[in-house]
Amino acid sequence: MLPFSRTQLGLFFILLCPANIIGLWWAVGSPLVMDPNSICRKTKRLAGKQAELCQLEPEIVQEVAKGTKLGVRECQYQFRFRRWNCTSHSKYFGKILQQDIRETAFVYAITAAGFGYEKSQQFMDAKNKKGKNDIRALIDLHNNEAGRLAVRSYMRTECKCHGLSGSCTLRTCWRKMPHFREVGDRLLERFNGAFKVMGGNDGKTLIPVGDNIKPPDKQDLIYSADSPDFCSANRKTGSLGTRGRVCNSTAMDTSGCDLLCCGRGHRDETVVLEENCLCRFHWCCVVQCRKCSVRQELSLCI
Known part of the structure; x- marks a missing residue:
């Protein structure tokens, strides 16, 4: 340099x-x-x-x-x-x-x-x-x-x-x-x-x-x-x-709901996310995927 x-x-x-x-x-x-x-x-x-x-x-x-x-x-x-x-x-x-x-x-x-x-x-x-x-x-x-x-x-x-x-x-x-x-x-x-x-x-x-x-x-x-x-x-x-932050309801470390939510508790919420799925490789050289809806359970600090 x-x-x-x-x-x-x-x-x-x-x-x-x-x-x-x-x-x-x-x-x-x-x-x-x-x-x-x-x-x-x-x-x-x-x-x-x-x-x-x-x-x-x-x-x-x-x-x-x-x-x-x-x-x-x-x-x-x-x-x-x-x-x-x-x-x-x-x-x-x-x-x-x-x-x-x-x-x-x-x-x-x-x-x-x-x-x-x-x-x-x-x-x-x-x-x-x-x-x-x-x-x-x-x-x-x-x-x-x-x-x-x-x-x-x-x-x-x-x-x-x-x-x-x-x-x-x-x-x-x-x-x-x-x-x-x-x-x-x-x-x-x-x-x-x-x-x-x-x-x-x-x-x-x-x-x-x-x-x-x-x-x-x-x-x-x-x-x-x-x-x-x-x-x-x-x-x-x-x-x-930390209100509204996603936490881990089973973890005991800093990501756990008890610590991250500061003892205020949390609520569970179901969300629908779009993810890539059924991906295929096409010669040459492209990967094409479809979009799939996936339901996911989240824990959020209250």
Whole structure:
């Protein structure tokens, strides 16, 4: 990848500062996700020369959008059975980013991972380094690094042999990025075991809260405030609530109706869905299917 100019780097970290991550996560939910004009309109703090630069450097904006889209999809997959399901609704998501809670830690980590290790380190940390003595900035920098390390630790070496009759007289090797699902799984484990921290007296260090707790390592996620329960809709905390969410009436984990519905109970509902059926392969190379109606029983939180 060619090095970016100083003005390009400036645009990149402007787009990736907390206020604009909100706009980016909202923008990637629209059909115009890869349209730089659409993304530039949805981000903040862009005026005059900065707004012009956003339009003149579409390849930079597209790189930001690709990484954000990857992070959005993985976050929503990993949290699909939880009370907070990683909604990209702008009015609620923005409130999540304003808090130092576990969910914010995951958002920063998965977004950093979405951009890959080197690019993410250059661009996502740039804004925060100016205020590195601020506790919030220290937490964000730490979680950015945890996301990058989740990518780096799963990179693997692959090799290919060259030579006559299958001999390996010459071998070419390279480092391959992991499947992003592996990265998401790893970060969810870190989310479940995230460390609560507070600022040290010097304003430059983070100390784990609680007795006899080891300091978090670089791959751990950290936060400083407890999360809301996300049971009821509350714009102040960024909670959409769980009313109407589909739950599993037999599960005992986070997808189960008892936990997901916050003890309010659930109702069963029969819905009719259309699915592909009676699919046939026609040479060459088309698969044709019919549409079949399927009745399905759903449990919904009340």
